[in-house]
Amino acid sequence: MPGAAGANSGAAATELGSSKNPIYMMQAEPTFKAQLWRTVRTLAVAFLIISGIGALFDERGLGKGILNNPDMKPQMESKTKFEDVKGVDEAKVHAVYTCQHRSQCLHSGAPALPCACCMCQT
Secondary structure, rough: HHHHHHHHHHHHHHHOOOOOOOOOOOOOOOOOOHHHHHHHHHHHHHHHHHHHHHHHHHHOOHHHHOOOOOOOOOOOOOOOHHOOOOOHHHHHHHHHHHHHHHHHHHHHHOOOOOOOOOOEEO
């Protein structure tokens, strides 16, 4: 049966994926619609993950620990007076000097602007 052996060898030669008949593959570029859907899906998943983490923080109270620290809150009532602050005398002297200097400049023809320390027209 030499004819049967010849038919068998012919079938092996046309078999896909063999060395004589390899499979060639090409990757098609995705369409605009497919890319848009992939982007929307990725953004939606990222939003859900971030929202879930935020909900866990709110439920467990993890985010409030930092903001509820009494050292971090502003104090509305303080026993410290303005006179107690270091350097207030130097700042007052500087403000008076600035006002005096501005009044001298105004006499030289500079435009009349309100004084910074007392908001008067010097």
